[in-house]
Amino acid sequence: MCGIVGYVGTKDAATFVFDGLKKLEYRGYDSAGIASINSQLDIRRAEGKLINLAMKLQAEPLIGSIAIGHTRWATHGAPIERNAHPHADEANSVAVVQNGIVENFMPLRLQLQAEGHLFKSDTDTEVITHLIDKSLAEGHNLTESCRLAFRQIRGAHAIAVISERESDKIVVVRIGNAGGVIIGLGHGENYLASDIPAILEHTQQMVFLEDGEMAVITANAVQYLNLAGTPIHKEIQTIGWDPVSAAKGRFRHFMQKEIYEQPQSIQNTLRGRVNFTTNQVNFEGLKLTSAEAQELRRIIIVACGTSAYAGLVGKFVIEKLAKISVQVDYASEFRYRDPLVDDKTAILAITQSGETVDTLAAMEEGKGKGARLWSIVNAQGSMAHRISQGTILMQAGPEIGVASTKAFTTTITDLVMLGIYLGQLRGTLSTKDREEIITTLACLPELAGEVLAENYNDYDTLANLYHRQEHFLFLGRGPNYPIALEGALKLKEISYIHAEGYPAGEMKHGPIALIDERMPVVCIVTQDHVYDKMISQIEQVRARKGIVISLTNEGDEAVAAKSNHVLTIPKTHPLTTPIISVIPLQLLAYHFAVWRGADVDQPRNLAKSVTVE
Numbered sequence: 001m002c003g004i005v006g007y008v009g010t011k012d013a014a015t016f017v018f019d020g021l022k023k024l025e026y027r028g029y030d031s032a033g034i035a036s037i038n039s040q041l042d043i044r045r046a047e048g049k050l051i052n053l054a055m056k057l058q059a060e061p062l063i064g065s066i067a068i069g070h071t072r073w074a075t076h077g078a079p080i081e082r083n084a085h086p087h088a089d090e091a092n093s094v095a096v097v098q099n100g101i102v103e104n105f106m107p108l109r110l111q112l113q114a115e116g117h118l119f120k121s122d123t124d125t126e127v128i129t130h131l132i133d134k135s136l137a138e139g140h141n142l143t144e145s146c147r148l149a150f151r152q153i154r155g156a157h158a159i160a161v162i163s164e165r166e167s168d169k170i171v172v173v174r175i176g177n178a179g180g181v182i183i184g185l186g187h188g189e190n191y192l193a194s195d196i197p198a199i200l201e202h203t204q205q206m207v208f209l210e211d212g213e214m215a216v217i218t219a220n221a222v223q224y225l226n227l228a229g230t231p232i233h234k235e236i237q238t239i240g241w242d243p244v245s246a247a248k249g250r251f252r253h254f255m256q257k258e259i260y261e262q263p264q265s266i267q268n269t270l271r272g273r274v275n276f277t278t279n280q281v282n283f284e285g286l287k288l289t290s291a292e293a294q295e296l297r298r299i300i301i302v303a304c305g306t307s308a309y310a311g312l313v314g315k316f317v318i319e320k321l322a323k324i325s326v327q328v329d330y331a332s333e334f335r336y337r338d339p340l341v342d343d344k345t346a347i348l349a350i351t352q353s354g355e356t357v358d359t360l361a362a363m364e365e366g367k368g369k370g371a372r373l374w375s376i377v378n379a380q381g382s383m384a385h386r387i388s389q390g391t392i393l394m395q396a397g398p399e400i401g402v403a404s405t406k407a408f409t410t411t412i413t414d415l416v417m418l419g420i421y422l423g424q425l426r427g428t429l430s431t432k433d434r435e436e437i438i439t440t441l442a443c444l445p446e447l448a449g450e451v452l453a454e455n456y457n458d459y460d461t462l463a464n465l466y467h468r469q470e471h472f473l474f475l476g477r478g479p480n481y482p483i484a485l486e487g488a489l490k491l492k493e494i495s496y497i498h499a500e501g502y503p504a505g506e507m508k509h510g511p512i513a514l515i516d517e518r519m520p521v522v523c524i525v526t527q528d529h530v531y532d533k534m535i536s537q538i539e540q541v542r543a544r545k546g547i548v549i550s551l552t553n554e555g556d557e558a559v560a561a562k563s564n565h566v567l568t569i570p571k572t573h574p575l576t577t578p579i580i581s582v583i584p585l586q587l588l589a590y591h592f593a594v595w596r597g598a599d600v601d602q603p604r605n606l607a608k609s610v611t612v613e
């Protein structure tokens with residue numbers, strides 16, 4: 001989704017901003033641009049990838065020590081240069097970038113056009129430029145002109161503005177939950193970004209704007225105020241991510257790197273939460289007493305995409321360990337169906353980015369109805385983190401590839417620990433069962449490492465054989481059913497192969513009609529209580545001449561004998577199997593995408609952080 005970067009100081013601002021935009025590429029975009037002020041405002045914009053903007057900057061460099069830049073993900077108007085940000089007023093003296101949507105842009109545009117303003121783009125953003133221009137013409141200073149403009153627009157946005165009139169400052173605002181606004185504090189220079197990785201190499205001292213807050217950033221100071229114009233105090237936070245971990249290192253793609261980081265991220269997730277001596281889990285961050293845990297009647301998990309599939313695994317785990325009913329809702333549907341929520345309900349939002357607008361809206365819905373609000377979040381300081389009463393921070397580290405991988409497995413690890421923790425507090429988990437599952441948790445990093453070390457040639461062979469295929473089915477049962485969904489999602493999002501995930505028992509109610517000798521069917525069949533049921537699904541696929549690709553436990557000759565191809569994983573506890581069984585499916589999707597020559601880290605039409613509805 002759109003990214004914003006800004007710089008004010010003494011350095012070459014356009015270069016700084018360009019480098020920052022590169023670090024936000026993972027969010028997805030279709031055009032980009034930068035505005036800088038030397039004695040006058042100057043703008044370069046380009047369609048497509050940042051390389052096109054780089055070529056323009058090389059041909060006509062931007063001079064100046066103040067700049068704002070933007071990567072655009074089109075909502076209003078085609079992804080062409082004319083619609084790329086920054087947008088300037090007619091006199092080319094004010095430049096604006098926006099992440100979000102101006103919902104009332106049409107009446108504002110008509111009103112401004114009637115007053116004689118000429119529009120150069122099809123975007124909603126351009127109205128902001130003209131509104132600011134209008135207030136400047138009426139004699140207001142830049143900050144006040146911005147504030148007056150921001151108060152007229154409806155929707156959710158992050159907006160940054162620079163102007164020739166006061167060329168020492170960037171004015172920025174956050175309205176609603178459309179996108180993060182982070183101010184980075186340097187020495188004799190200050191920065192602005194939509195997301196931490198854009199500026200982390202320059203500073204760890206950051207301030208996060210909340211809904212309705214503005215900042216006026218100069219090289220040596222930052223002033224904070226609300227939309228009423230009243231100065232406010234903001235706390236500075238120190239962010240601890242290692243900048244090196246945001247780089248690709250020895251891997252060809254970020255997704256590949258992130259798949260291979262999973263043993264480490266699972267380890268980090270367990271560290272400090274599980275006491276392997278006392279076999280206890282501690283999630284103090286949830287701020288939950290034993291009595292409150294016992295009173296809880298229901299947990300509703302709200303999330304989107306991969307995070308929602310992790311939630312489906314969580315349902316199996318938490319219901320089993322903590323004997324509490326768990327419901328999983330797509331966040332995008334939750335708020336539109338008047339859900340039954342009360343003060344005995346905990347809403348658990350799962351979100352890697354912490355900025356997914358549907359998930360944030362579902363959280364607000366639950367909170368408004370009196371629920372306890374928890375989240376599992378990867379991005380420290382994100383909106384979801386800040387509005388939750390209790391948060392479990394994922395410890396996945398920065399996830400750059402648009403296709404989520406390590407955030408999925410760390411989330412499931414968190415959900416298993418949450419199940420144990422609630423089981424402890426509610427007295428539903430015997431000491432023996434607790435010991436058994438905690439012992440299993442301790443082995444997970446090693447098992448994930450084993451999966452990564454094996455099967456490499458098998459993925460490549462399968463990708464070689466089937467990468468021209470246009471349809472795939474994924475089947476699983478029990479906690480492996482969400483893994484079938486996730487395996488299908490991974491394949492479709494990065495290789496553009498149509499793939500469906502199904503609970504295996506449902507196959508006979510429809511999808512079986514698709515099976516013939518051209519249909520590859522990935523069957524997840526691990527040794528658990530539904531093993532025999534999965535075997536009979538394999539038989540049904542074979543009877544219709546489908547191509548069976550089984551994902552099974554090492555040494556399972558019975559499954560191997562019934563399959564065209566086999567991928568194996570080590571055996572683990574049924575409740576932690578999904579953490580291990582998803583890894584071969586991530587790798588399978590990765591190899592298919594590479595064979596098809598797809599843009600693995602930035603699949604078409606997708607964004608890492610989905611900040612529009």
Ligand code: AGP
Nearest residue numbers: 305306307351352353356403404
């Ligand atoms: C994952 O591969 C997807 N790109 C997507 O489904 C993602 O999980 C979803 O948009 C939710 O994102 P979040 O976890 O940041 O809220």
